Amino acid sequence: MPELPEVETVMRGFRTAFEGQRIRHVTVNRPDLRWPFPLDLRERLEGQEVLSFHRRAKYILMRVGNGMSMMLHLGMSGRLLLGQSGMNTTPPRHEHLVLETENEARAGLVDPRRFGMVDLVPTDHEDTHRLLSGLGIEPLSDKMTGPYLHSLMQSRRTPIKTALLDQRLIVGLGNIYVCEALFRSHIHPTRAATSITLQEANRLATFIRAILTEAIASGGSSLRDYVQADGTKGGFQDLHLVYGREGEPCSYCATGYTVSRITQSGRSTFYCANCQK
DNA sequence: ACGCTATCCTGATCGC
DNA sequence: TGCGATCAGGATAGCG
Numbered sequence: 001m002p003e004l005p006e007v008e009t010v011m012r013g014f015r016t017a018f019e020g021q022r023i024r025h026v027t028v029n030r031p032d033l034r035w036p037f038p039l040d041l042r043e044r045l046e047g048q049e050v051l052s053f054h055r056r057a058k059y060i061l062m063r064v065g066n067g068m069s070m071m072l073h074l075g076m077s078g079r080l081l082l083g084q085s086g087m088n089t090t091p092p093r094h095e096h097l098v099l100e101t102e103n104e105a106r107a108g109l110v111d112p113r114r115f116g117m118v119d120l121v122p123t124d125h126e127d128t129h130r131l132l133s134g135l136g137i138e139p140l141s142d143k144m145t146g147p148y149l150h151s152l153m154q155s156r157r158t159p160i161k162t163a164l165l166d167q168r169l170i171v172g173l174g175n176i177y178v179c180e181a182l183f184r185s186h187i188h189p190t191r192a193a194t195s196i197t198l199q200e201a202n203r204l205a206t207f208i209r210a211i212l213t214e215a216i217a218s219g220g221s222s223l224r225d226y227v228q229a230d231g232t233k234g235g236f237q238d239l240h241l242v243y244g245r246e247g248e249p250c251s252y253c254a255t256g257y258t259v260s261r262i263t264q265s266g267r268s269t270f271y272c273a274n275c276q277k
Numbered sequence: 278a279c280g281c282t283a284t285c286c287t288g289a290t291c292g293c
Numbered sequence: 294t295g296c297g298a299t300c301a302g303g304a305t306a307g308c309g
Binding site: 034075076111112114115156157162265266 | 279280281282283285286287288
Binding site: 279280281282283284285287288289290291292293 | 297305
């Protein structure tokens with residue numbers, strides 16, 4: 001589910017609710033998601049002050065006072081429900097982990113498909129965690145330039161769409177935002193990554209940055225079950241120009257072409273066969 | 278060495 | 294209304 005804008009939105013809500021507070025209670029409702037929860041998750045977090053929140057790729061990092069960081073990945077269907085403790089409401093289905101603070105802030109991790117993950121890592125060594133150490137560049141950082149993107153694409157013998165989904169090269173993009181970025185850049189998704197010119201890489205860099213920035217500003221894309229931490233829906237799905245719009249007229253080339261859908265490495269790709277070359 | 282695929286799960290939706 | 298098939302925003306292990 002969540003790509004960079006959704007994870008960033010969730011992380012900001014989590015930060016607003018939890019930063020500076022002390023964790024009073026941790027409830028672990030099952031032993032694992034994609035991987036087992038750390039056996040000492042509860043004892044490592046309870047009683048700790050929440051120092052700060054960060055995002056790396058699609059991971060949320062919560063740093064606490066004992067030098068540990070909780071890593072959280074939402075997978076495909078993960079949501080973080082923020083609220084107050086003691087409301088006596090029925091817990092939602094698939095709420096696998098609950099954090100509560102001394103000030104009654106409550107965060108529940110709901111993940112029906114259980115593709116998400118939670119782990120602990122020493123804050124000083126976050127970057128060496130096996131899931132973080134191989135990650136590519138942050139698309140909203142200064143490293144994300146056309147020339148650098150161009151050089152990254154030269155090393156992959158896959159379609160450009162597949163390469164942009166590869167978190168070892170550039171992080172944060174998922175199926176939606178890759179489709180949208182290629183559409184706005186007028187690049188055909190099946191093109192070999194190595195065929196991307198510098199000029200096209202410049203366009204891609206510009207649009208990737210723009211799309212992610214716009215999506216964060218509108219609170220992410222709400223499809224199916226994604227909502228922001230405060231329960232409101234994001235609004236970026238209304239700005240999708242191709243994703244999920246198979247058969248609809250292309251919004252750019254006004255020639256009667258409609259949005260096509262193909263499958264690439266098992267995932268749907270949406271594009272305009274006329275204006276993406 | 279690299280790239281493709283099958284796979285982990287549940288739930289929503291679609292066609293019959 | 295019911296039922297089976299299909300699809301879903303991710304990322305890995307394992308295979309060729």
